[in-house]
Each structure stands twice: as structure tokens, then as C-alpha cells.
Amino acid sequence: MIYFIIPLIIVIVLTVVAFLSRKKHLEEISKMEQEKLQIQNKPIFEEMMKVKQLNMTGETEDMFERWRNTWTEVIDERLPKVDLLLLDAESQVDRFRFKKATETEKQIVETLEQCEREMRDLLQELNELIGSEEKNRVEMEKIKETHRAARKRILAHQYSFGPAVEPLEKVWEAFNPRFEQYDALIESGNYLQAREIVIALAEKEEHFTYLLEEIPTLLTELQTKIPAALRELRKGIIEMEGQAYYLGHLKLPARFDKIEQQLVNLRQLLARLDVEEVAHDVEEIHDEIESFYDVLEEEVSSRHYVEEHWEPTLDLFEELQYSISDTIEELKFVQQSYRLDEEESQIPHYGMQKLNTLAKRVEEYIERQERHESAYSERQIELQGIAEELDAIADEQTKFSNRIKNLRIDENMVRSRLIALSQQLHIADRNLHRANIPGVPDEMEIQLEEADEQIFIVKQSLEEVPLNMALVESYVQKASAVVEDVCDKADDMVENALLVERIIQYGNRYRASHPHVHEKLLQAEESFMQYRYLRALEEAATAVEEVEPGAMKKIQSTLHQKV
Template sequence: MIYFIIPIIVLTIVIAIAFLFRRKHLQEIGQLEQEKLQIQHKPIIEEMTKIKQLNMTGETEENFERWRNEWTEVMDIHMPKIDSLLFDVEDLVDRFRFGKATAAEKNIQEKIRFCEKKMNDILQELNELVGSEEKNRIEIEKLKEQHRAARKTILAHQHSFGMTVNPLEKELEAFNPKFEEYDELTTNGNYLLAREIVISLSAEGDRLFEIIHEIPTLLTELQNKIPASLRELRNGTKEMEGQSYYLQHLELPKRLNAIEDELGELLSKMAELQIESVQQHTSEINDRIDSFYDALEHEVTAKHYVDENYGRIATMLSEIITLTQETSNEATFVQQSYRLNEREAQIPQQSLKKLVAIDKRFEVLAVRIEEQVSANSSLKEELQQISEELEQIAEEQDNFINRMKNLRIDENNVRAKLEELARKLQNTDRVLHKGNIPGIPDEMEARLEEADEQIYIVSQSLQEVPLNMSLVDNYLENAEKVVADVSEKVEELLDNVMLIEWIIQYGNRYRASNPGMHARLLDAEESFRQFRYAKALEEAATAVEEVEPGAMKRIQELVKEHA
């Protein structure tokens, strides 16, 4: 039976697959049929009738005939071929010849895409032609209106356009032949060619109407505003020179004459309608004129600064020289008692050298101010620089004076701290020797001696003449560390001694019952009598903790309660 069942199953599967493929191809054929019908039902002829509202001559008539022939070819030739191919591919699917059916479907799809492209091209060209006519009509009317308005403006305001009247009229006159050409092309149905005329006229119109709008303002700048500014600058220069301002470094007459020459050249360019170039150059001239005004204003501001600050800075210079000389003398006196480092010791003399050079510069500056042969801006710059240098020297002197004053304060502070350290060390030594301990370890005695030695070193350094405070500060810092350390160690030793006694007392309860515990406590007591307190503490604590874990924590709490 199995030999019959397996072939039947295989045959069933093959038939099922075949019918699945057949169904898929039939769906594809149905989709292609729908695409073909969409193209056929597109109202192309109705769309082409829109063109009949235009002048059916020239290129309009030619395009209409071409589109009609192309669409007729699609409907009468290509569509029947597609119908035939669809019938053939359906027959192939019915006969289960799927490979050939797939190739035929691809061929049909290409032909449908060809027809669809033809249809879209016709519609696009049609819409472009119809749209061109509407755009042309609207835009040409706007251009003609702007053209008429421009001519009226120039005619009514010729004085505002000056030498540009004739070239502007020629430019406007050049529009007329193009308007006529547009009308002729439109009448002959050549709307696309007419569109090119409109685009060209629009670009030219945008440029021309814009410069017609800008020319009056630009001419006003060149013929009135800039010349008025030049006259104002000349008069202002003469007036300031009459008030003893030195302005030769600005070379204003030469530069103003150069601008006047440029104005003539720019007016010539205006007659040639080189408006963009003239605008750019005019903007640059205005920037230069603004810079001239700024330069004159700067000289006025500089003179005001010089007049207000010359006397103040002269007084400052004199006072700082006197202060620096006094500081130098005081430094000589201070150095008899205190030692200054090399850099600090040279500050007064270096400042005096700088002040000598500044004083000479100030004398030259005074002559320049008196003779009035220098620009006030230059005088101001020099005066500001001198002022800044004097302020810097004054700050250095103040810092140096404070440093010298602080030397005496620092010395007194060191002496006070030294006395405090000595008292602290004495108190530490007294507490240690009065403590209830068997004796003092040699190490602790050595620490106390070292602390005492460091205090002595500080005391001796304070006896030196001249006194080196930097060295004294270093000795004091070391002494403070040593005293603090020994004080901490003494406190720790006393605490350990007390803790050892409590531990031994606590452990006595186990001695009778625990010989090992008794022996270890004897070792701890022996170390205690030999002043080896750290070892005694370790031995006693270990012995008690082994017998009773956690005992050390309870003992420490008891010690704190009875402290």
C-alpha cells in the first residue's frame, strides 16, 4: 500500500502547488487588466479640448495634432496588442505554462508603462501650454503696467533722475519691440515661445524697475548728502585747528579731495546705469566719512582726557617718587633687624629706576603738550600708559610696605606661639610624670627631649640679627608638629596603661580556673613592669579575648564609664 500512497501524496502536493501558481498568475493578469483600463478610461480627448479656447494656430495647432495622433496610436494600436497579449497569457496559465506566462506578463507590463508614459507626457505638455497662456496673460499685464508707471515717474520727476533720464528711457523703450513680439506670438498660438519672452522681460523688468526706485536716493547721496558731509568735515577741521588741535596726522584735506574726485567718477557711472557698482562704492565712501567723524571725535575726547588728567598724573608721579624713596630708606633700616630675600630687597631700587625713566618720558610729554605739535590721541595714549605704570609701581610699593610691617607682627606671633608650645610641652611632661604608671619608656623620654630641642631651635633662631623670618617659620612649623605628636603619644600611653590595669583586673577572675590564662597574664604584668606598655596591652587583651570573646569591647566601655 505504501507504494501507492506516496505517489498519490506527491501528486496531490504538485497539483496543489500548480493551482497556487495559477491563482497567483490570474491575480497578476487581473491587476494588469485594471491598469490597462485606467489608461483607456482616462479622458485625454476631453482634456485636449481645453486647448481649443486658445488660438489654434502655429505651435498650438501643431501640438494638438501631435497629441491627438499619439493618443490615437495608443488607443488603436497599443491597447489591442495588450488585449491580445492578456488573452495569450491567460491561455498559458490555464495550460500551467507558468514560465512563459511570467515572461508574457513582464512584456505586457512594459507596454502598459509605455502607454502610461505617453499619456502623462501629453497631459504635462497640455497643462504646460494652457498654464503658459494664463501666466503669460497675467504677467505681461503686470509688466506693461509697471512699464507705464516707470515712464510716468521719470517724466514727472526728471530732476530726481538727473543724468540717468536718457539711458533709462532707452532701456524702457527697448521693452516695446518685445511687447509687440509677445503679442504676435500669442496671436499665432506660439504660447511657449511667448513664455520665453515674458520670462526675459520679467528678469529685465525686475532689474530696471528696482534701479528706477533706487536712483533718486542714490543721486541725493552723491549730489547732496556726501558733499554736505565733506563741507562739514572741512569746516570742523578748520575750527578745531583754530582751537589748537593738531590734525595733520589725519590728512583730512587730501582724503576729502580724493572723495570729491570719486564722486565725479560715480556720477559718470550713474549715467551708464552701473547702479550696483555705484551703490557699493557709495557705501564705502560713507564708511570712510564716518571714520573721519570718529577720528575728530576721538581727538576731542583725547584732549578732554589730557586736560583733566595731566595734573593728576603729574601729582601721582611726584608722590610715588617720594613714597618709593621713603620706602627705600625704610627698607635699609628694616634690613638691620630682618633679613629680606634678594627679590624683595631689590624692589625699592628697581621701582626708583622705573620712575626715573617714567619721569623723563613725562617731561617729553609735557613739552609736546605745551608746543601743541602732537595729536591729542597720541598724548592720551602716552599719558594712559604712564598712569598704568605708576599704578603698578604704587601697588608694588604698598605690598612691600605691608610686607615690612608684617615682619614685626610675624615675629610677635612666632614668640607668642613659641611660649604656647613651651607651656603645652611642660604640661604634657607634668601629666606624664604625675601619671600612675610604673615608669616612662625611653622612647617617650626621647620624644620629649626632641620636642624640647625643637622649641630651643626656634628660640635661638629668634636671637639672630638680622632675623630670617622664613627660616624661623620653618623651625616653628617643625616644632609644632613634634610637640603635637609627643602630646598625642603621651595621652595614648596613659590611656593604654589604664586599659591594661582594667584588663588584668577583669582577667583575674579566670586565673584560678585557667592556668594558661594565669601564665599569660603574668607575662603581661612582667612587660608592664618593664615599661613595655604596648606589648603588655597586646598580651593581656589577647589572653582575655581568647577565654571570653567580646570581653575587650565590654572592658573599653567600662573604662569610658569611669573615665
């Protein structure tokens, strides 16, 4: 049974595959037949008949003949060949010769694609020819209308085109031969060649219109606006020089002459219709003229600055001469009472040297002012430099003057501070020796003596003549630090001693019931009698905290409230 079933299954599978392949090929053949019918039914000859409306001569006639021959070959030769190939393919499929059928189908596809491609090219050329005729007619009429309007404009406004009238007329007349060439090509049916002439004429007409628009504007600039601006500038320069402005450094008249010569050259370029170059140069001339106005406005602005700031600057110069001289004299008296370092004491002398050097620049500036041989912009720069140096000198001298005036104030402040430190140290010493404690440790006595010595050093430095305040102030700072430190330690010692007494008193209640507390309190009392108050505090606090945690805070709170 197995040997019988397996071959049967294979036969069935092969049969199913064969019928499926046959169905697929028949569907493909049907599809190709539909494509052939679509090509065959295209109304190509009807489309070609539209060309009959044109002049059937020359290029048009040649193209029409070529299209007709091409499509006739498609209809009469290639599509019948496709019919035969379709029949062969069906026959091969019916006989299950699928490989042969595939090769035939490939030939059919290639033939149909070639027919489709030739049909598409034919219709494209046809539409291009017909479209060219319509575009040529519409665009050429527009070009001729613009051309006629340009002629009228040139005749009606010759004055606005100046020397460019004759060149413009020649350019205008150059269109006529091209118009005649276009008409001849249309007459002979050469529409595509005529299309090239239309495109070229459209570009030329656009450029010609550009010339008609730009030339009058540029001619107005060259003949009217720029010369008027130059005349205005020349007039303004004369008026400013009459008002004592010095403008020789700008060399403006020579630059005006150069521009006027450039205008002559630009008018010649305009007569040759070099509009782009002329427009570029005109823009540069306008930028240059704007720069002329800018430098003249700068001179006016600089004059206002000089007139506004010269007197205040001169007043400051003279004021500094007097004030620095006064400071030098004052310094002599101050140095009898106070010692200044060498560099600081030379500040007013250096200021006077700078002022004497600056005096030469001021004199030269005044001479230039009187001769009117320098521009106000230059004077402004020089005046600003002088003013900046004077401000720097004034600032330095003001700081120095305030410094020496404050020396007496600083001395009084140091003396007041010294008295306060002495009182503070005396109070701390008194509190220590009057407190109810066994005694004062040797190290505390040493620190008190050191603080007292620092105060003595300050007192001694205040007795020196002349007084060196910088040194005195450094001594005061050191004395302040030492006194503050020893006073804080003295207060802490007294407080710790009082706290030890309170803790021992509080712990007495536990002596009988807790022998180890009694032992530690005895150690604390021994440390207390040896002036070791901080250690006594630690030993007493540890003893009480062991039997009553938190007792320390309660004792401290009670003590602070009493204090």
C-alpha cells in the first residue's frame, strides 16, 4: 500500500502544480492582451490630425510623416506580431510547455513596451509642437506689444535717457530682424525653431525693459542728485571754515573733484548701456557722500564737546595745582606728629610731577586752540586724554588727603580702644581674684600678664614722635586678640568652678548609698583644690551622671537662672 500511495500523492501534487501554473500563465496572457488592445485603441491618428491646423510645411510636415510612419508600423506590423505570439503562448500553456511559454511572454512584453514607448514619445512631440505654436503666438504678441510701448516711451521721454537714446534705439531696431525671422519660420511650419527665437527675444525684451527703467534713474543721480549733494557739501565746508572749523586734514575738495570726474566717466558708460557697472558705482558714491556728512557731523559734535569740557578741565588743572601744593605743605606738619612710609609720603610730590608734565600738553593744546590749525575731532581726543589723567591724579590726591586727615581720628580711636581693653582686662582679673575659688592657676596668671604687656606695648607706641599709626594699629589688633582670649578663659574658669561646687553639693546625697560616687567626688574635690577646675568638673559630672542621668543639665539650668 505504501508503494502505491506515495506515487499517487506525487502525481496529484504535480497535477495541482501544473494546473496552477497554467492558470497563472493564462492570467498573464490575458493581461498582455488587454495591454495590446489599449495600445491598439488609442486615438493616435485623431491626435495627429490636430497638426493639420498648422502650416503643413517644412519641419511640421517632416514630423507628421515620421509620426504617421511610426504609428502605422505599430498598428500594421508589431501588434499583429503580438497577436501571433499570444496564440503561441496559449498553445504552449495548453500543452503545459511552461518554459517555452515564459520565453514567448517575454517577447510579448518587450514588444508591447516598445510600442508603448514609441506611442508616448510620439504624443509628447505632438503636444510639444502644438503647444509651441500656441505659446509662440501668445508670447510673441506680448513681446511685440512691449516692444511698441518701449518705442513710444523712448520717443516721448528722450530727455530722460540723455546720451543713451541713440544706443537704445539701435537695440530696439535689432529686434526687427528677429521678428521677421520668426514670421518666416512660422510660415514654413518650423514651430520649434520659432520657439527658440521667442525665448531669446523674451530675455532680450526683459533686459531692454530693465534698461528703460534704470537709465532715467541713474541719469538723474549722475546729473542732478549727486552734483547737488556735492554742491551742498562744498557750501557747508565754506560755512564751517568761516566758523573757525579746521577741515584741511579731511581733503574733501580733492575728493569732490575726483567724484565729479567719475560722474563724467559714468555718463559715458551709461551711453554704452553698461547699467550694472554704473549702478554699482553710484551706490558706492552715495556711501562715500554719507561718510562725508558723517565726518562733518563728527567735527560739529567734537566742537560741542570741546566747548563744553575745556573750561571745566582747565579749572580742574588749576585747582589741582593749588590743592597739591597745599597738601605738600600740610604733609610737612603732619610728618612732625605722624610717621608715613616713604612711598606714601611721596604721593603728593609724584602728583605734582605728573601735573607739571601735563602742563606742557595743556600749553600746546591752548596754542592749537588759538591758531585754529587742528580739527575739533583731534582736539576732543587730546582733551579727553588730558581730562582722564587729571581725574586719575585728583582721585589719587583725594585718597591721600583723606588719609592724612584721618590720622588724628585714627589715633583717638586707638586711645579709646586701649582704655576699653585695659578696663576689660582689669574686670577679668578682679573677677578671678574675688571669686570664691581656691586660687588662680599659674598659666592663667601668665596669660593675664601677657595681655597686660600687650596693652603696655600699645601705650609705648602711642608715645613715639612722630607716631607710626600703621605700627600702632597692628599692636592694637594683637592686644585686642590677646585680651579677648584671656577674658573669655577667665569667665569660663569662674563658671566651671561654680558649677563644680554645685555638682559636688548635689552629689553629696549619693555619698552614703553609693560608695563609688563618694570616691569620685573626693577625686573631684582634690582636683578642685589644686586649681584644676576643668578636670574637677569632668570627674564630678561623671560621678553624678552615673547614678542620675540628666542631672548635669538640671544643675546647669539652675546655676544659669541664679546668675
